[in-house]
Amino acid sequence: MPVDKPAQLIRSWQANAEAWTKVVREQRLASRRLVTDAAVLEAIHQCAPTRVLDVGCGEGWLCRALADKGLEVLGVDASQPLILQARAADPYPQRYYQFGYDQLAEAGQTLGQFDVLVCNFALLDEELLPSLKAMRARATDGGYLLIQTLHPWQACVNQPYVDGWRVEQFSDFGNEFTQPMPWFFRTLQSWLALLAEAGWQLQSLQEPKHPQQMQPASMLLLSIRA
Template sequence: MSDSPHDAAILAAWLRNAAPWEAAVREQRIESRRLVTDHAIVAAVKEAAPRYVLDLGCGEGWLARALAAEGIAVTGVDAVPALVEAARQQGDGPFHVVAYEQLAAGVPGGPFDTVVCNFALLGEQSVEQVFAALPGLLVAGGRFIVQTLHPLVACGEAPYRDGWREGSWSGIDGDFVDAPPWYFRTLESWVVLFVRYGLALEALCEPVHPATQRPASVILVSKCRRDS
């Protein structure tokens, strides 16, 4: 586990809230996902034309199932056993319990031509662990696709600089408790993170919410610079 108490608090909160989260996703209670971001990440992955995808932080497996329906082979991993079990019950693909600090040892079925993280990069040190593990998870020239909160919108009234923020389950119906903290990164910091770990950005997309006309998320598509 990460040495950071904030990163540890993220995992602890998801362990406690696995059941209400699975229900919220299954019943499509999250408006931004239903209207914008679910379709956006599926489209971004399909655009990369992958054959073997690692859904990193797969949760209850909705994205893996959506991609499998498009004929794409998907392996899902998550650190929360209850969510992995829900994914196994709803889908036929392989799902494994793997924490981010374990990724450096590899994932069954890898390496992959595409790794996707859909709203699954919430920490500080734990996110660095994901990026550091990518060379062992991706084939040469493989793609890493991330969808995350759009920094401009997620910043709110707080100063626009990197740092830990309090979490909230606001806007999601369910018996949630103890929202996890999350580490805010500016758009510049996200780009620097990709470059520092040898990833070449190929695209940056900003899916817009049809009601608010503001970005619902940001999607960063990158390519591993290794040629062999």
């Protein structure tokens, strides 16, 4: 019987929530510590938002960082264990909601509208079109969608440069992660086509680089509601 990759993806973030929280809070990923955390914060700042929605907020680090800068921010995530971690670490636990991404279109009364919706390494599933359309419903007129994701050319490694499911084993962290995480690889062309189909107009593409390796550590796609 074929493996249900989307279901396995959800289960992995439930099973690995505590381990992932430790990795983030102990700053154990050099790429995040040296490049990508600062890159996404700067990209959000450049949009000069008032309200921000962190889609796939995980354990909440980005929400806390943005709130510290005086922004009104809410976080949503499909993983209840991660939402509980986020609430426990924040003096304002009411800013976090458990929602699937495709539920955002119907969440207007609960969440409202946002100047920036940010997905920071949070778009890992294959069927993203309903989710991106739902995010569009939560954006103000002229609102932005900011996606930071693995750089396609770097993430491809030695595999063919074609869309498809890959698996993260978390082997660098020993036995802390109890379940592997399937994730869907997209080429740059596929990312751009997906955004356009969902009603987002690309404004800029950035490639934050590792300061020693001088290789792209991520890809930042900034789009505006078309």
